[in-house]
Amino acid sequence: MRKSKALLFEMSRSGRQGYSLPSCDVPVKPLEQIVPHSLQRSSDLDLPELSEVEVIRHYTELSTRNFGVDTGFYPLGSCTMKYNPKVNEEAAMLPGFAYMHPCQPEETAQGALELLYNMEQDLIELTGMDRFTLQPAAGAHGELTGLMLIQAYHRSRGDNKRNKVLIPLSAHGTNPATVSMAGYEVVQIPCDDRGLVDLEALKAVVDETTSALMLTNPSTLGLFEEEIVAIAKAIHEAGGLLYYDGANMNAIMGYTRPGDMGFDVVHLNIHKTFATPHGGGGPGGGPVGVKERLIPFLPVPLVEKNDNQFSFNYDLPDSIGKIHSFYGNFGVVIKAYTYLKMMGAQGLKQASGDAVLNANYLMNLLKKTYYLPYDRYCKHEFVLSARPEKKKGAGAGDIAKALLDRGFHPPTVYFPLIVEEALMIEPTETESKETLDAFAKTMEDIAKDIDRDAEKVAHGPYNTVVGRLDEVRAARNPILRWTKK
Amino acid sequence: MSGKHYLPLTDEDRHKMLATIGADTVEDLFSDIPDAVRLKGELNLPPAMSELEMLRHLDALAAKNKHFLNCVSFMGAGIYDHFIPSVIKHVTSRSEFYTSYTPYQPEVSQGVLQSIFEYQTMICQLTGMDVSNASMYDGGTAVTEGAVMGCGATRRSRVLVSQSVSPYYRAVIKNYFHSRGLTLDEIPLKDGCTDRGKLEEMLDDDVATVVMQQPNFFGMVENMSGIADLVHSHKALLLVSADPISLALLQTPAEYGADIVVGEGQCLGVPASFGGPVLGIMAAREKFVRQMPGRIVGETVDSEGNRGFVLTLQTREQHIRREKAASNICSNEALVALAASVYLATMGPQGMREVAEQCLQKANYAKEKITSLNGYSLAFPGINFKEFAVTVPGDPAVLNRKLLEKNILGGVELGPLYPGFKNTMLFAFTEKRTREEIDTLVGELEGWK
Ligand SMILES: Cc1ncc(COP(=O)(O)O)c(C=O)c1O
Numbered sequence: 001m002r003k004s005k006a007l008l009f010e011m012s013r014s015g016r017q018g019y020s021l022p023s024c025d026v027p028v029k030p031l032e033q034i035v036p037h038s039l040q041r042s043s044d045l046d047l048p049e050l051s052e053v054e055v056i057r058h059y060t061e062l063s064t065r066n067f068g069v070d071t072g073f074y075p076l077g078s079c080t081m082k083y084n085p086k087v088n089e090e091a092a093m094l095p096g097f098a099y100m101h102p103c104q105p106e107e108t109a110q111g112a113l114e115l116l117y118n119m120e121q122d123l124i125e126l127t128g129m130d131r132f133t134l135q136p137a138a139g140a141h142g143e144l145t146g147l148m149l150i151q152a153y154h155r156s157r158g159d160n161k162r163n164k165v166l167i168p169l170s171a172h173g174t175n176p177a178t179v180s181m182a183g184y185e186v187v188q189i190p191c192d193d194r195g196l197v198d199l200e201a202l203k204a205v206v207d208e209t210t211s212a213l214m215l216t217n218p219s220t221l222g223l224f225e226e227e228i229v230a231i232a233k234a235i236h237e238a239g240g241l242l243y244y245d246g247a248n249m250n251a252i253m254g255y256t257r258p259g260d261m262g263f264d265v266v267h268l269n270i271h272k273t274f275a276t277p278h279g280g281g282g283p284g285g286g287p288v289g290v291k292e293r294l295i296p297f298l299p300v301p302l303v304e305k306n307d308n309q310f311s312f313n314y315d316l317p318d319s320i321g322k323i324h325s326f327y328g329n330f331g332v333v334i335k336a337y338t339y340l341k342m343m344g345a346q347g348l349k350q351a352s353g354d355a356v357l358n359a360n361y362l363m364n365l366l367k368k369t370y371y372l373p374y375d376r377y378c379k380h381e382f383v384l385s386a387r388p389e390k391k392k393g394a395g396a397g398d399i400a401k402a403l404l405d406r407g408f409h410p411p412t413v414y415f416p417l418i419v420e421e422a423l424m425i426e427p428t429e430t431e432s433k434e435t436l437d438a439f440a441k442t443m444e445d446i447a448k449d450i451d452r453d454a455e456k457v458a459h460g461p462y463n464t465v466v467g468r469l470d471e472v473r474a475a476r477n478p479i480l481r482w483t484k485k
Numbered sequence: 486m487s488g489k490h491y492l493p494l495t496d497e498d499r500h501k502m503l504a505t506i507g508a509d510t511v512e513d514l515f516s517d518i519p520d521a522v523r524l525k526g527e528l529n530l531p532p533a534m535s536e537l538e539m540l541r542h543l544d545a546l547a548a549k550n551k552h553f554l555n556c557v558s559f560m561g562a563g564i565y566d567h568f569i570p571s572v573i574k575h576v577t578s579r580s581e582f583y584t585s586y587t588p589y590q591p592e593v594s595q596g597v598l599q600s601i602f603e604y605q606t607m608i609c610q611l612t613g614m615d616v617s618n619a620s621m622y623d624g625g626t627a628v629t630e631g632a633v634m635g636c637g638a639t640r641r642s643r644v645l646v647s648q649s650v651s652p653y654y655r656a657v658i659k660n661y662f663h664s665r666g667l668t669l670d671e672i673p674l675k676d677g678c679t680d681r682g683k684l685e686e687m688l689d690d691d692v693a694t695v696v697m698q699q700p701n702f703f704g705m706v707e708n709m710s711g712i713a714d715l716v717h718s719h720k721a722l723l724l725v726s727a728d729p730i731s732l733a734l735l736q737t738p739a740e741y742g743a744d745i746v747v748g749e750g751q752c753l754g755v756p757a758s759f760g761g762p763v764l765g766i767m768a769a770r771e772k773f774v775r776q777m778p779g780r781i782v783g784e785t786v787d788s789e790g791n792r793g794f795v796l797t798l799q800t801r802e803q804h805i806r807r808e809k810a811a812s813n814i815c816s817n818e819a820l821v822a823l824a825a826s827v828y829l830a831t832m833g834p835q836g837m838r839e840v841a842e843q844c845l846q847k848a849n850y851a852k853e854k855i856t857s858l859n860g861y862s863l864a865f866p867g868i869n870f871k872e873f874a875v876t877v878p879g880d881p882a883v884l885n886r887k888l889l890e891k892n893i894l895g896g897v898e899l900g901p902l903y904p905g906f907k908n909t910m911l912f913a914f915t916e917k918r919t920r921e922e923i924d925t926l927v928g929e930l931e932g933w934k
Contacts, residue, residue: 004792005595008603008830019570019836024843025920026850031734031842034849035868039706039736045834046610052572055830059576059600066596068584076586083491084584087536092758093574096547101560102760103897104551105885111549112759125529137622137761138816140803148664177803177813183665186808224517254528255515261522271816275491277580279820280597281587281619281780283762299660321660325563325625325653325749326760338543344533347488353511354494360514361502377514404593412589415804432493433502459788464592467787471591474785474797478774480616481606 002466005061009482012048018055046484065465066280067409073435075362077381077412077424078172078220080250080272082355087342088276088335097334102326106311112330113310116303119287119337126340126348127246127266128259129289133298135328139247140174142267142286143214145299147182148320149265149290150212150241152297156318159239162211166240168197170220170416175245184211191418195221195374203234210240217244217261218251220416220424221374222359222381232262241265241294249273250428251356251379254349264291274336285332299323354429355380358436362427365440369447373419381426383419389447393454396421401460401468402446408439487533551894553757557922558894561872561913562702563624563651563749564757567730567840568917573754573827583820587780591795592787597819598794601782604826611732611829612746613739614768619780620822621765621814624749625657628696628726630778630812631747631767632658635694635722636667637776637811643668644694645687647679649701650726652902658696677703677865677874685715692721694745699727699735703865703911704848704872706735713742722773729753729766729825730844731870733837745769754828755821764821775801778812780819843916844871847923851914854927860934864899864909872913874899874906878934881910888929895926 031040050058067074074081092098100112120132136142147165154162165179168189176186187205192198197215206213213235217225225231235242244263250273258266270276271284278284290298300319301312343351356379363372363382370384386396394402400410400423412424427436450457461468494502499511508514515523534542558566577583581596588594588601601619608617621627628651632644644662646655648671655671662669670687672695673680679697688695695716700706709725716723722744730752738746750764751757769777775798783797803810832840848871856863860878877884881898888895896910903909914923 002787002789002791005599007599007606009606012833017833017835018572018831019833021568021836021839021843021916022919024846024916026847026923028846029849031845034845035706035735035870038710039708039868041732041734041736042740043613043737045733045837047607047832047834047837048830049833049835050830052570052831055572055827056575058830059827060579062596062600063576063579063581064596065599066581066585067590067593068581070580070584074586076589079586081586084580085491087539089578089583090540091543093756094543094547095554096544096550096552098756098758099553099566100550100759101553101558101566101757101894102564103560103562104894105882105889108551108556108889108894109759111546114549115546122530137626137818138814140813140815141622141626144661144664144813148660151664173803173805173807173810174813174815176808177806177810180808180810181661181665181813226517226519229519229521252518254524256518256522256524260524277583277820278586278816279583279818280585280594280600280823281819282816283622283818283821284816320664322625322653322656323660324761325623325651325657325763329758329761331756331758331762334543338539341531341534341542342536342539343488343491345528345530347492347533348528348530350492351488354492354499356514357494357499357502357506357511360506360508364506377508377517400590401592404590409593410590430491430493433498461592465595466592466791466793467789469591469787469793469795470785471795471797474783474795475799478798479784480602480774480781480797481609482602 005065007482008048008058011050011054011058014049016049016051018050018052072407072409073431073439074409075411075425075427076409077426078247080426080428082275082428083430084275084277085339088338091338092331092334110310113303115334115337117305117310119333120303122340123287123289126253127289128257129266130292131295131298132287132289134287134333135299135324136286136288137324137329138282138284139267139269139286140178141323142288143174143178144181145288145323146243146265146267147178149294149297151182152320153294154211161209164209165211166205166213169418171214171216172220172247175214195223196225196227197231199227199230202231206234206238206240208239210238212241212243214243214245216248218248218379221383222378223374224379228261247272248380251352253352254345255352264294270332270336275339276332276335283329283332285329285336351429358427358429358431362425362436362440366443369444381424383416384423385419386421386423389450390421392450394450394457396423398458399423399446402457404461405463406442408442556892556894559912559926560894560897562897562911563653564760565752565913565915566917567752567915569754570831572831573824576827577820577824582823588796591793595793598782600823600826602784602794604822605782607826607829608766608768611729612727612768613737614746615771616774617768618777619782620817620819621767621779622818623761623763623765624726625654627747627765627767628654629658629661631724631745632694632696634745634776634778635724638773639693639720639722641691641693643691644696645670645672645692646696647672648674649679649703650696650698651702677705677867678707688719690719692719694722694724696724699725700731700870703874704869705865706868706870709741730841734841734845744773750825753825755824762818762821764818764825774798776811777801779814779817840916844914847918848872848914851923855930858931861930871915872911874909874911876909881908884933887933891929893926
């Protein structure tokens with residue numbers, strides 16, 4: 001049933017209140033005596049006025065207008081929407097973690113420091129790197145940290161002419177955006193007809209101005225870069241470094257490690273691989289791992305262990321400094337830590353094995369109906385092209401809307417850019433065979449619907465709380481806040 | 486096998502699926518990984534734990550920490566022990582919210598999208614700005630990206646930052662600017678506030694953004710009158726990092742002419758969590774919206790004219806503009822912004838005003854009491870909102886250790902943050918602190934040395 005939901009502001013009634021506070025128990029001075037009138041707010045603060053029950057009903061209704069992993073299958077490619085274990089949430093809410101102040105003395109934070117230390121050790125083993133910082137608050141933040149480290153490394157050697165970063169065309173948008181933020185120039189590397197980095201094209205551009213290559217492996221096409229050893233060699237021989245975008249780490253845990261592939265810097269997305277919830281857009285976490293020669297440049301502080309005492313180490317004279325006000329998203333790290341500790345080595349390997357098995361199974365079911373541009377074993381995800389369907393009148397975006405009507409969250413659409421009408425599908429290991437079968441059947445039904453009446457599919461969805469929303473209008477005539485009429 | 490409760494495939498499923506694929510074993514699916522880089526043997530990780538064992542382990546770790554529930558905290562410096570109403574956790578624990586991704590499919594994400602639209606509105610109401618984004622990582626990255634945004638909007642590359650801006654934030658700005666090749670100059674302090682004379686001297690027509698904080702890092706309310714005019718006379722922008730709680734009581738940045746407002750939103754109903762996840766607030770005047778980083782939600786209609794919400798103005802963002810994007814930010818702090826929204830909706834205008842007034846009254850009560858003690862003096866004279874800097878008669882670390890014996894988390898030491906402020910500490914007072922707690926602190930300080 002279609003309907004809009006009233007905004008908080010439209011529900012507000014003057015005189016209602018949703019809070020209760022103790023009265024002020026210190027002697028109260030007239031405000032004027034503390035803050036002169038000229039420094040006080042003169043405009044009304046027109047926040048909504050609501051009782052507690054109205055606040056709760058409002059947000060409860062909003063939650064019913066939202067789809068999460070707990071609602072159903074969420075094969076959003078590149079995002080690793082696996083189940084978010086409930087114990088992780090309990091862990092982060094423990095008062096001994098949730099109510100800690102970042103400036104409290106180290107001796108009062110030994111448990112937190114121990115957790116950070118243990119987490120670092122596990123990440124080192126999982127990736128084959130030598131040290132980690134847990135400070136970056138998301139994947140993109142990790143990318144920026146990583147490029148800063150690479151920059152600091154080159155600069156420390158007086159190697160100042162390296163002003164370019166190489167990126168394959170299939171890369172995620174954050175990669176080129178990060179390159180610019182770090183003051184570098186982007187050099188795009190094409191893919192070959194297997195969907196992999198074009199090694200010859202790479203060799204043709206790599207030179208003494210190359211600072212680094214940023215690579216996602218498996219790539220955003222879900223394909224493992226088989227030439228990784230040769231790629232690493234080409235970059236290293238030219239004096240460049242290799243950066244690993246770990247968004248797709250879920251494919252390879254226990255099978256191979258970026259550190260062993262030759263990567264010098266790695267970021268992980270703990271809100272993907274380590275099952276921490278995405279929160280409707282965040283918070284996430286983007287720990288960055290490095291090889292030995294980059295350790296001196298890591299952000300301060302690092303966590304050290306001595307005689308079973310844990311401490312923050314700020315004594316890193318070559319450190320790039322800080323990239324977050326404090327230690328990053330500690331609360332998210334707790335959740336990821338809980339996940340890692342409960343999975344263990346075998347569980348993690350099984351998770352990657354099942355993620356890859358699920359993806360290949362679904363790919364095999366779907367390629368009967370949809371065009372699969374790169375038909376070979378995939379890793380944790382694969383990319384279909386809805387180009388044929390688009391010609392019939394309903395493209396990738398329309399197929400996505402049709403899935404909404406049938407209770408599934410759609411795949412990522414129109415990314416990676418190198419596949420026209422891309423549908424990027426990542427089932428993850430936490431889905432059952434029955435779910436995959438049902439999804440495949442639904443995708444077949446949608447293909448039939450397109451054959452029958454593409455026009456109808458192109459105007460969906462039909463069963464959602466609102467119909468297809470006009471994004472063009474939103475951008476042309478931006479209404480970015482509510483205003484009193 | 487460990488982790489099995491998160492892995493629904495049975496061995497029988499696996500066999501059937503492999504048959505469909507035409508592979509013999511799962512290992513075959515990994516045959517594209519060259520032998521040279523394959524992991525031989527198993528990862529060397531400690532044995533996996535069951536849920537019960539894990540909870541015991543976590544409890545044991547958590548028990549080693551002091552925190553706001555087993556101590557009385559007077560720590561601030563950007564992260565505060567404000568009261569958090571129960572409703573917040575209940576809303577943010579709705580898994581339709583917390584297990585969703587960024588709302589790329591608006592028709593099934595109206596919950597998150599509307600909540601962000603409401604958040605943006607309330608941030609505008611607090612700050613007086615016209616537009617807000619959906620969040621940044623934290624206060625430090627919000628200040629930094631705001632300063633960079635000013636460079637984009639003015640096509641200049643030099644930024645002035647007052648030393649009264651949080652040193653935690655300045656550390657982040659410094660790092661981003663160094664990497665990107667932007668110029669950063671610091672405006673010195675005068676009596677704990679921005680030295681206006683120096684600001685005037687340093688301002689030039691190459692300055693993009695002037696960065697200030699209100700109340701500043703020492704809890705002092707800076708005199709902002711005339712600053713915006715001065716900054717604007719050089720066609721530079723004024724960026725202010727504001728404490729959102731203080732905005733219920735103090736002049737809004739819009740009222741004194743700021744162009745960009747950022748801040749740390751942890752004080753809005755968010756657990757301190759050892760400094761993260763917290764909330765980067767970012768708002769601005771309308772004309773700068775195209776330079777703004779991050780997600781922005783806008784109102785629109787569906788095919789039948791029903792109101793709905795979508796991510797908008799996306800041509801600023803990395804997934805569309807790639808290397809030309811305003812920022813690389815992708816994931817932000819959406820769930821924390823949701824918590825802040827629930828807080829603001831729950832507190833309403835009176836609640837916010839009451840919290841702000843109690844902070845002000847309690848801090849000023851403590852200020853009088855502490856500075857009248859022998860050996861203690863106010864580091865800087867002036868107007869304080871919810872915290873103030875005190876010079877103490879000895880090593881602050883030693884004092885804090887003594888306070889801890891009474892389960893008091895004392896003040897933040899300024900020495901490591903400001904060379905020359907060796908015996909100075911910053912004490913913060915929220916609405917949660919009672920007269921009794923403050924008097925106890927005063928008594929402990931009095932008895933020291
Ligand atoms: C391949 C890849 N790299 C980087 C990112 C950015 O990660 P985050 O959103 O955590 O900043 C993503 C997230 O979508 C991604 O898929």
